[in-house]
Amino acid sequence: MLSLEAANELIWKKFRELPLEHVEVDVWEAVDRIMAEDVLSPGNVPEFSRSMCDGYAVLADNTQTAGNETPVLLSFLGEVPPGEKANMEVKEGQCAYVSTGSMIPAGADAVIMVEQTKIQENNSVLLFKPVIAGERIILQGDDLKTGQVIIKQGEKLNPRHVAALVAAGIYRVKVFARPRFAIISTGDELVDIGQEPAVGQIRDSNSYALQAFITRAGGEVVRRVLVKDDGELYRKELENAVKCADMVLISGGCSVGIRDFTAQAINSLPGEGVFIQGVSIRPGRPLIVGECMGKPVFGLPGHPIAPVILFKIVVEKLWHRLTACEETDMITAVVDFDMRPSLFTHLLVQLEKREGFIRAKTAAPENPAQTGAISQAHGYIWIKDLEKGLSQGQIADVYVF
CATH class of the missing domain: 3.40.980.10 (MoaB/Mog-like domain)
Structure with a gap:
């Protein structure tokens, strides 16, 4: 044989x-389907640098001496509402209010949270903490860069891929029928x-x-x-x-x-x-x-x-x-039994977590004609070495159903 x-x-x-x-389907209908081609991002995501919080867009260098006892005073330029283009430029000694998701105006390189500031009546803002360049900003292309592979040919499309595909403007993908x-x-x-x-x-x-x-x-x-x-x-x-x-x-x-x-x-x-x-x-x-x-x-x-x-x-x-699909549901587990098979054996096992380890015990020790064993099994172990078999305490690969 x-x-x-x-x-x-x-x-x-x-x-x-x-x-x-190959067939083309909507990305939300392609979950668990195998990709027929690489999918590349057609542009940067995000397309512009945006704020991670409500606060003020500033030049980080202007904030380095800020503290509770020594606040820094900056001139307030105005607000950049979410969903609108930032039609202003932040210069030395200036700041602009931004909401979560707002575009970062030109010149600014950091955002300070609104809780760490206090607006003044004379159209200025006090800052009580320093920030560093890039703080609380998602830069253009931080999520995805133009030409970056989002999912490869042969991969199964996972729910985690959907948001990235839609964010990149990709709504339909080619999968294997x-x-x-x-x-x-x-x-x-x-x-x-x-x-x-x-x-x-x-x-x-x-x-x-x-x-x-x-x-x-x-x-x-x-x-x-x-x-x-x-x-x-x-x-x-x-x-x-x-x-x-x-x-x-x-x-x-x-x-x-x-x-x-x-x-x-x-x-x-x-x-x-x-x-x-x-x-x-x-x-x-x-x-x-x-x-x-x-x-x-x-x-x-x-x-x-x-x-x-x-x-x-x-x-x-x-x-x-x-389909060049390399995905295999496999985990490692501690074997809870001894076995010396007479042939290369694929053994059904049950898995349980005990004493901090995932442990495997047999679901059908000898008889392959047990339908109940299938319903109780979480996967199988391939026993390749006939002489060694499996020993209690050994670490083994379990292919999970």
Whole structure:
């Protein structure tokens, strides 16, 4: 079997030229979307130097001897209202009143808070504290400079980016179109939502779990079907899925039993067919990857945890590489258990903060067929070293869901 790294490299080699569509959307609708290009500030933000408080715009050098017992007296020029151009120049021995956000008039290089001043009847102002050049002023271009990158291609647009984009006058951005997925669940034992399982049947939870993770990753499910163990029906549904989606996920039917039709169905359609069958990881060992009509098709084992893990470490990884997205939700935690796995293992863990540290404990110690473990897990640890495994007290990377 291939290692996970080798499998991902082979998948990348096969699909690195997969065409991606771009769409233009409003910035407030682009949150969690992956940027299709760098976005540069078209101008300085702010476009003019402005005051950070209500007070007086002054020349800092004029205030250096100011104190409670030795106030400095400056001539009052007038007021610069917020939202208006400063049509005055502050010279030696002068000051101008500014509000928070007001333009700093020419000549001034600092602002003293109004609480540290006292206006006099003779059109002058007393200053009781010194200020330094630049104090309480946001200078032109302090936030963003012309040509500065606000967000890079491949980054996910975060709510923190929105204010900067709008401040720079950017209201629409180009993002990658949401990848379209089709999901096929297979098995005579499966029933869909709305149906009551008979004895020997179970609800199809895998396809809905996959749909939730697809949505979280920024994709959309355009087709979801439940197929019985019928080879011809299976092939027809796979052909329909490939025609309407960018990627196809098949849950179940990946082993070598008499009712496992995944590889056979993939190989029956135009394209290269299956090029990966089995990866040395746990859970997810029976993974199948193929190419049908230019589209990637992923056959995922039916055990409840395996499809979720494989989606994160194989399918989503391909999408991120295609879009040059490097964002990974990962934290470090102290391991609260010992484990020596028999295969490269992706282990579900729960996280809790205790004694000042984030600690990880197992959510599904051995059995990968536990749907409850997924709901209890906060993420997973990739145990790469088979000999060392994981030891209590060790620091490990946790990939957070």
